[in-house]
Amino acid sequence: QSVLTQPPSASGTPGQRVTVSCSGSSSNIASNFVYWYQQLPGTAPKLLIYKSNQRPSGVPDRFSGSKSGTSASLAISGLRSDDEADYYCAAWDDNLSSPVFGGGTKLTVL
Amino acid sequence: EVQLVESGGGLVLPGRSLRLSCAASGFTFHDYALHWVRQAPGKGLEWVSTITWNSGGIAYADSVKGRFTISRDNAKNSLYLQMNSLRAEDTAFYFCAKDAYSWNSGAFYAWGPGTLVTVSS
Numbered sequence: 001q002s003v004l005t006q007p008p009s010a011s012g013t014p015g016q017r018v019t020v021s022c023s024g025s026s027s028n029i030a031s032n033f034v035y036w037y038q039q040l041p042g043t044a045p046k047l048l049i050y051k052s053n054q055r056p057s058g059v060p061d062r063f064s065g066s067k068s069g070t071s072a073s074l075a076i077s078g079l080r081s082d083d084e085a086d087y088y089c090a091a092w093d094d095n096l097s098s099p100v101f102g103g104g105t106k107l108t109v110l
Numbered sequence: 111e112v113q114l115v116e117s118g119g120g121l122v123l124p125g126r127s128l129r130l131s132c133a134a135s136g137f138t139f140h141d142y143a144l145h146w147v148r149q150a151p152g153k154g155l156e157w158v159s160t161i162t163w164n165s166g167g168i169a170y171a172d173s174v175k176g177r178f179t180i181s182r183d184n185a186k187n188s189l190y191l192q193m194n195s196l197r198a199e200d201t202a203f204y205f206c207a208k209d210a211y212s213w214n215s216g217a218f219y220a221w222g223p224g225t226l227v228t229v230s231s
Contacts, residue, residue: 002154035217037155044205044221045147045155056219088155092216098169099216104154 003028004089004102011108017077020105022089024070028100032092034072036065039086039104048087049074076107084109112136112220114206119225122196132189132206132222140184143167143209145218146191148202158204159191163212174200196229203227 005023012018022034036049047056049065052072064075072091076083089102118130132144146158159170159180168180179192189206203226207218 033217037218044223045218046221047217047219050210050217050219090155090217098171099157099218101155101157 002103003093003096003100004091006087006089006102006105008103009106009108011110012076012079013110014079014081016079017075018079018107019076020074020087020089020107022072022074022102024072024091024100026070027095028070028091028093029067029072030070031094034065034067035090036063036074037088037090039088040082041085045088079109081109083107112208114208114220114222116204116206116222116225119204119227121228121230123231124197124229126196127192127194128196128227130191130193130204130206130225130227132191134187134189134206134208137208139187140164141212143212143214144182144189145207145209145214146180146189147205147207147218147221148200149205149224150199150202153202156202157216160209160214160216161189162214167214169214193227196227198229201227201229 033051037045038048039045052067053065093100113135143162145160161180177195181190203224205224206222208220210219
């Protein structure tokens with residue numbers, strides 16, 4: 001059971017906009033930054049969004065992050081077939097004094 | 111370019127030990143905290159351990175506390191994970207990851223490709 005809750009799957013068609021949600025609590029998302037990681041099939045995770053809404057250099061602006069209260073979202077616009085991957089949210093948890101992950105969302109591009 | 115390369119994985123019997131290494135390049139190694147994160151086959155990500163830039167701050171997940179030891183050698187640009195009393199549930203890909211800070215921010219800004227540890231008789 002993950003501390004952060006994500007839907008196990010999401011899907012969209014090419015060009016569409018999709019969002020992935022991440023639900024937490026006052027001890028993690030509400031009081032700390034949220035991070036999003038993309039894991040393409042058979043590869044290591046890669047940082048996609050840091051500090052809730054910042055993109056590392058090289059990440060297209062089709063990817064955006066937001067946070068409100070105890071929830072966060074990752075939005076992907078102009079969906080492409082190579083966006084098909086697992087997406088994980090993460091945040092520091094003040095009660096556990098450790099980083100915690102969501103269970104991951106498998107994005108399928110139809 | 112930041113590069114992290116793990117090694118030392120393999121098949122090991124339950125109760126035995128294994129030592130993972132992570133060789134780093136492309137950044138000033140001693141300036142950053144480093145982490146180990148694992149992923150059981152087909153499952154999600156799990157934070158395992160973190161060590162700060164000077165080894166002054168070390169943390170472990172409850173699932174490995176008392177069995178795993180993280181360490182680093184700043185002269186060799188290397189990170190280590192000594193894993194003792196291994197269990198079947200420790201079977202996973204183990205990733206080395208770099209923080210953006212010298213302290214533990216709990217964020218993983220760069221990742222290695224991972225090394226697979228399989229604990230089985």
